[in-house]
Amino acid sequence: MSLALEVAGVYKFFGDFPALRDVSFKVAPGSVVALLGRNGAGKTTLLRIMAGLSQPSQGSVKVNGAEAREAGTRRRIGVLGHSISVYDELSAHENLTMFGSLYGLDDAGKRADAMLDRVGLGRVRDGLAREFSRGMRQRLAIGRAFLHDPELLLLDEPFTSLDDKAIAVLQTMLKEMRDRGRTVVMSTHQLREAMELSTHVTFIQRGEVAYDGERQDEMLKDTSWLYRTYGDN
Amino acid sequence: MRQTILFLLAAVFAGILLWNGATILDLPQQVTNVGAYKIIYFHVPAAFTAFTGFVTALVASILYLATGKLRYDAFAAGVTEVALAFATANLISGMIWARYAWGIWWTWDARLTSMLVCLLMYYGYVMLRQAITEPTQRARLSAFMSILGCINVAFVYQSIAWYRTQHPSPVLGFREGGGMGPGLETPMYWNWLAMLCLATILASVRMRQGEFATEIDSLRRQAHSH
Amino acid sequence: MYLRQIWTIAAKDLRSEMRTKEALNASVAFSMVILILFSFAFDQAEDLKGLLGGLLWLAYAFAGALVLNRSFARELQNDCLDALISSPAPPSAIFLGKALANFALLMAVELISLGVFAILYDVRLSGKLGLLSLVMLLATWGITVIGTTFSALTVNLTMRELMLPVLIYPFLIPVLMSAMILTTDLIAGVPIATNLVWLRVLVAFDIAFTAVTVLYIDVVLVG
Numbered sequence: 001m002s003l004a005l006e007v008a009g010v011y012k013f014f015g016d017f018p019a020l021r022d023v024s025f026k027v028a029p030g031s032v033v034a035l036l037g038r039n040g041a042g043k044t045t046l047l048r049i050m051a052g053l054s055q056p057s058q059g060s061v062k063v064n065g066a067e068a069r070e071a072g073t074r075r076r077i078g079v080l081g082h083s084i085s086v087y088d089e090l091s092a093h094e095n096l097t098m099f100g101s102l103y104g105l106d107d108a109g110k111r112a113d114a115m116l117d118r119v120g121l122g123r124v125r126d127g128l129a130r131e132f133s134r135g136m137r138q139r140l141a142i143g144r145a146f147l148h149d150p151e152l153l154l155l156d157e158p159f160t161s162l163d164d165k166a167i168a169v170l171q172t173m174l175k176e177m178r179d180r181g182r183t184v185v186m187s188t189h190q191l192r193e194a195m196e197l198s199t200h201v202t203f204i205q206r207g208e209v210a211y212d213g214e215r216q217d218e219m220l221k222d223t224s225w226l227y228r229t230y231g232d233n
Numbered sequence: 234m235r236q237t238i239l240f241l242l243a244a245v246f247a248g249i250l251l252w253n254g255a256t257i258l259d260l261p262q263q264v265t266n267v268g269a270y271k272i273i274y275f276h277v278p279a280a281f282t283a284f285t286g287f288v289t290a291l292v293a294s295i296l297y298l299a300t301g302k303l304r305y306d307a308f309a310a311g312v313t314e315v316a317l318a319f320a321t322a323n324l325i326s327g328m329i330w331a332r333y334a335w336g337i338w339w340t341w342d343a344r345l346t347s348m349l350v351c352l353l354m355y356y357g358y359v360m361l362r363q364a365i366t367e368p369t370q371r372a373r374l375s376a377f378m379s380i381l382g383c384i385n386v387a388f389v390y391q392s393i394a395w396y397r398t399q400h401p402s403p404v405l406g407f408r409e410g411g412g413m414g415p416g417l418e419t420p421m422y423w424n425w426l427a428m429l430c431l432a433t434i435l436a437s438v439r440m441r442q443g444e445f446a447t448e449i450d451s452l453r454r455q456a457h458s459h
Numbered sequence: 460m461y462l463r464q465i466w467t468i469a470a471k472d473l474r475s476e477m478r479t480k481e482a483l484n485a486s487v488a489f490s491m492v493i494l495i496l497f498s499f500a501f502d503q504a505e506d507l508k509g510l511l512g513g514l515l516w517l518a519y520a521f522a523g524a525l526v527l528n529r530s531f532a533r534e535l536q537n538d539c540l541d542a543l544i545s546s547p548a549p550p551s552a553i554f555l556g557k558a559l560a561n562f563a564l565l566m567a568v569e570l571i572s573l574g575v576f577a578i579l580y581d582v583r584l585s586g587k588l589g590l591l592s593l594v595m596l597l598a599t600w601g602i603t604v605i606g607t608t609f610s611a612l613t614v615n616l617t618m619r620e621l622m623l624p625v626l627i628y629p630f631l632i633p634v635l636m637s638a639m640i641l642t643t644d645l646i647a648g649v650p651i652a653t654n655l656v657w658l659r660v661l662v663a664f665d666i667a668f669t670a671v672t673v674l675y676i677d678v679v680l681v682g
Contacts, residue, residue, distance in 0.1 A: 013369060015303065040457065053544055054681065079545040081538060104547060207458075298678060350629050354630065373682070374612055374678075377675055377679055391660075393636070395656060396640070
């Protein structure tokens, strides 16, 4: 069975500074990986490379055996970043059909309707995103990331700014993805939420992988255990 | 090694300056009714040097995009800045001569105008570089702009030349109808060589500074990451 | 697929612009102001006929910068650009989609201004509109390509709005010059055959810069 994600020898330089140093790990299909590390450790840089937003200076990122920057690969990836990435001047439905059509979905309109119902925005489908409350916009963003039914979902700090309802929606959808054998990689500070969902943990420290493996029970019980055991300070 | 080369270039520069300067001083004060023509020995080589610089910067920019090595970016940046200085020298010497020969400081002549446009365009390049702090991003974006700039130089030159020209007709032997007369043209090429030496020295110093700046930036990032 | 992606992005930009009309209104208003100011500048001018093309294109170029400034800046709100780039749409499709939307907006501003210009400066356009629109289409695409490219280039800079005009106008000189000459002569009734060289400059400029940008836009958009 091919790997859902294979990061091999990835370096990323900003000037001469290596933000990522020889990062390698493999993710089997159906895993939920929590990408942990302090601020500035390189989590976002790594996620951006996986999402095809940035090129590695060296090394490669393969999704199902294909390069991350290939259009065919990006069709299988869903991305949810820090910010919501929806257009304020478009309605909820227009936002989703727009992205659906970029992803080449033939039934973008229908899928958008179904998705809006799932994230609880079905009744306001024609409302402009700018008129929505913060939580509603967040749910719209979640809908956008899940719309094309990605095989690999990349989340950058998903739980940090979400309101309760959006967290509930996201958790339900993530669990459902996990149950359907889809792969999730999420970077996060919110250890508890991430730990409960995750099957694997990749811990990054100063641009290098300090721990990569299955989630251990100690990590669930004591959130700083990982930092104490594998971190160097 | 680097130092030796730079000192050698400086020696060549000084040598040509003395010897060629003496040759130029010995030339007659006036040729075919053109007075103060000797400024051409400064004016034309400065333009040549500027263009050599812009083209070199283009090559370095393409090399950066192909290889991703920041050295090429530092080189392109250094060369462009030095070329800008020579372009300015070219314009100012041209203006001084225009004032003497035509009684006006500026005329919307094709080559003067084109050089001014180039100056503004590459000034934009320098501005763009200053506005970006992350070295790799700066390198990517400015390399792209350098490529666009070189294409535009071709368009600007051709179209302004079609539009108007008041410039003295071709003076150099390699162009049709050109030729300055025996013994008058060679010192110009020697001066070009001297200016190229000087430009190389200056560009190399700027490149070094650019590399140090990148290193400092990286060290700062390193410090913040701890 | 590629065409659909281009169209999706263009339609998205046009739709959100039509909802607020921010850039459009500002740009049309600015172009009016410029046209009116010119009437004072050239109040005493003997022969206004020779200036008309230049006047019109200066108004277009300055008013156009307002539209172009908004182009990629629109994506900054909520970091939408990241969502576009991580989608399967290639960077060149994103670029062309946004360029197409800008082109439509610029043409709209230009057509409105052209009408006002014709009235204010008593310019008879009947019989010249065909060639004039050809010039406008070619030159406007040139302005669009350069403007959209630099809009992408400066999108992450804090001084974005100051930088864009400084960067684009030197690049637009061949386009504006050709368009000015062609327009002035068209209005004066000079046959186009004498000015074919300027049409060729416009076509060559459009082709060269569109090609280079489509080839290299990855470098700009994907870090």
